[in-house]
Amino acid sequence: MTAPSQSPIYDRVALIGLGLIASSMGHAMKKWGLARSVAGHARTAETRAAALELGFCDEVFETAAEAAKGADLVVLAVPVGNMGALAEEIAPVLKPGATVTDVGSVKQAVIEAVAPHIPNGVNFIPGHPLAGTEHSGPRSGFATLFANRWVLLIPGEAAPDAVAKLRAYWEAMGAFVEEMDAAHHDLVLAVTSHTPHLIAYTMVGVADHLRRVTESEVIKYSAAGFRDFTRIAASDPTMWRDVFLTNREATLDILGRFTEELFMLQRAIRMGDGDMLHDYFTRTRAIRRGIIEAGQDTAAPDFGRSVTGAGE
Amino acid sequence: MTAPSQSPIYDRVALIGLGLIASSMGHAMKKWGLARSVAGHARTAETRAAALELGFCDEVFETAAEAAKGADLVVLAVPVGNMGALAEEIAPVLKPGATVTDVGSVKQAVIEAVAPHIPNGVNFIPGHPLAGTEHSGPRSGFATLFANRWVLLIPGEAAPDAVAKLRAYWEAMGAFVEEMDAAHHDLVLAVTSHTPHLIAYTMVGVADHLRRVTESEVIKYSAAGFRDFTRIAASDPTMWRDVFLTNREATLDILGRFTEELFMLQRAIRMGDGDMLHDYFTRTRAIRRGIIEAGQDTAAPDFGRSVTGAGE
Structure with missing residues (x-):
């Protein structure tokens, strides 16, 4: 059911927050060649070093803005309570035409916190992979975490081609994708x-x-x-x-x-x-x-x- | 962990009620040779026929008393609410020196209902195997249900050698046995x-x-x-x-x-x-x-x- 893509879906993906979900996405992108390069940001030097050591990021940065700069897909993978401040920080550097998504477990609150900061010309497509284990942190991720699991996307007003691309990205990791509204x-x-x-x-x-x-x-x-x-x-x-x-x-x-x-x-x-x-x-x-x-x-x-x- | 016994632990075992637990005990007795013969009783002819067809009983009887007669070990494997009436029915035919046990999920209520009917010279040792699946009925049992699972016994005033024998019987099915009081x-x-x-x-x-x-x-x-x-x-x-x-x-x-x-x-x-x-x-x-x-x-x-x- 997992159909590895033949060519990268995104040129550059930025993972902001490097816990279980983001590290698993990093491993999956590497395994199936879904991005030409993966940038990462985490608050602690220890986590950033782990990302390089484990190889699920190509580069890591001390600030979220540096990691997000020039990315085609920016994945917000921090606790839901931190999403608003993060969006405000990265907003100035977001590339026109880029997609911003998140992996938070609630969607209305994330949209309220993040959407106001998203510049015109950038697609914000909230998401939620229904996948996880009881473990957390950058060393807990693995490439097949999303295989046969559901990913829920909230397309809202985003451009249809951007939604289709994000869907293909998740499907390439083995996930089933469903769209619904946030409430x-x-x-x-x-x-x-x-x-x-x-x-x-x-x-x-x-x-x-x-x-x-x-x-x-x-x-x-x-x-x-x-x-x-x-x-x-x-x-x-x-x-x-x-x-x-x-x-x-x-x-x-x-x-x-x-x-x-x-x-x-x-x-x-x-x-x-x-x-x-x-x-x-x-x-x-x-x-x-x-x-x-x-x-x-x-x-x-x-x-x-x-x-x-x-x-x- | 399962140590199959070399010779039968009981000559004749009667299973009263032939659902998941009793049918699994029957299969386990057959697999590891724990009883010379296994008698069974269930209310419906269909269940009794299944027990013979699947081979986990050697004989089946229309009444609990017929099944219990002459048994060295009688296992009460009916819903807790039916235990009292069942004990009253089989009491007159219980063999001196026999052991009566049960597999109910509560113990104080079973003791209150059953103990008054147990004749002098018969050991009543309530038990509770912490094992099960979401399935029920005579066709749901399997010999390894109790492997690596706990069985709790309430020895009360029973003869120590009868308790030791019942413990050995459960251990031969792969279970871990612990003794405690009913409350x-x-x-x-x-x-x-x-x-x-x-x-x-x-x-x-x-x-x-x-x-x-x-x-x-x-x-x-x-x-x-x-x-x-x-x-x-x-x-x-x-x-x-x-x-x-x-x-x-x-x-x-x-x-x-x-x-x-x-x-x-x-x-x-x-x-x-x-x-x-x-x-x-x-x-x-x-x-x-x-x-x-x-x-x-x-x-x-x-x-x-x-x-x-x-x-x-």
């Missing part, structure tokens, strides 16, 4: 990712509080359901802080629905209403079966991909 | 399994309600955290109904802690308290790392076992 993106992700992550963080926190159950017991018996929660709850704290602060409305909406529903089940347990519980569990089981069947009906999404933790 | 078992499982399952059921239910996000979107993007929840939420509805009804106190205790904690995080999101969120997520990440490190420190539990869903 819908944020709601879909609140349901499928953001709220589940908050819940997993919470459950792991509760287990840690419980002194009557020793830590070793929690660890030993974690395979009985709890392990999936700990995997979800291990992702980058800064990224997730920014996700919840910037996708606040949709997350609070889904959380409200979740607690209403949980209280209903909690009350059924307290009252001994077995029929209600049985009906509920039967319905959710059917949803799971729908997911499995959908996965079998289409060769596209690899639902069996099991080694990575949760994405964004 | 502690129920609390440990409420934290590591029962509450996580209820939460997962709830989150899947919420996603199903949300008409603004289409079902196909929930399915397509489920890899972004939600998929782990759907896997957990796909287990047998009857079993889980009984778990929550019978481990009510511990589950409600942990649920109360969970919602307090969740409301604290929800408030931090609403108030924009990024420091609090960041601190919390940093702490839960450390817990996850502890689990990974523990898994590396000991060869015993296979935390990497990834294909099965959650256990009990």
Whole structure:
């Protein structure tokens, strides 16, 4: 399904921020020859040195503006809370006709922060690769991170040819690309990712509080359901802080629905209403079966991909 | 890790209830020669026929009493809510010196229901294999289900040699055995399994309600955290109904802690308290790392076992 391109899609790509996502993009560009040159910027000298050592950047720069200068594609790969200041910094050096994209897990807040700084003649096409592992940093990336994973693009008012090029770029890395608007993106992700992550963080926190159950017991018996929660709850704290602060409305909406529903089940347990519980569990089981069947009906999404933790 | 025994551990084993757990025990007994003969009982003729067809029982009976008669080990493998009536039915035919065990996911309620029926001279040793998949029924079992999984035994007042024999039986199927008291078992499982399952059921239910996000979107993007929840939420509805009804106190205790904690995080999101969120997520990440490190420190539990869903 990965179709390596025969010639570079972009001449020069700048990766701003060199964590898991950007380093994986760098490795993928090198593996499949998707850019003639890759420039990078990270705040620390250590991270910049790692990028050169691992070879996923050709050049690194101490400032984002130096890295972005002359680039055909600029990828903003920093925590969502830092996107606005970054856009302001690089705006003066952006090349006419260039494309700016990002890889943040929320889209409305990024657009509000970044779009005002984008000069006329530059295409801003927000993006979100639904890929990740529980690891972070420049040494955690690998070329196949995006293989068989979805990338959501928010084309907005961008030029169609610029959108088509960015789509081809992601597809060359093995990803499936879907376009949607920013508000819908944020709601879909609140349901499928953001709220589940908050819940997993919470459950792991509760287990840690419980002194009557020793830590070793929690660890030993974690395979009985709890392990999936700990995997979800291990992702980058800064990224997730920014996700919840910037996708606040949709997350609070889904959380409200979740607690209403949980209280209903909690009350059924307290009252001994077995029929209600049985009906509920039967319905959710059917949803799971729908997911499995959908996965079998289409060769596209690899639902069996099991080694990575949760994405964004 | 699995050490097949050279000679049968029990002469005659009776499996009462022939679902995922019992059929896996039957296959394991056949594979490693752990019993001279395996008798089985299930309510439906279809299930009994499947047991003979698949060969994990040598004989099947229309009543539990017929199956249990003359058995050296009787395994109660029915939903927790049915255990009491079952024990009452088989009590008159239990062989002196026999062992009765069960595989239910809660232990205090099973002991309350079963123990009063157990005759003098018969050892009742409640048990709980922390193993399972999202599938159920007599055709879902396989011999290696218990390999590298924990089995918790509640020895109580049973004869030490009977406990040692039951331990050897589970170890011959590749399991790790731990002994504890029933109240502690129920609390440990409420934290590591029962509450996580209820939460997962709830989150899947919420996603199903949300008409603004289409079902196909929930399915397509489920890899972004939600998929782990759907896997957990796909287990047998009857079993889980009984778990929550019978481990009510511990589950409600942990649920109360969970919602307090969740409301604290929800408030931090609403108030924009990024420091609090960041601190919390940093702490839960450390817990996850502890689990990974523990898994590396000991060869015993296979935390990497990834294909099965959650256990009990």
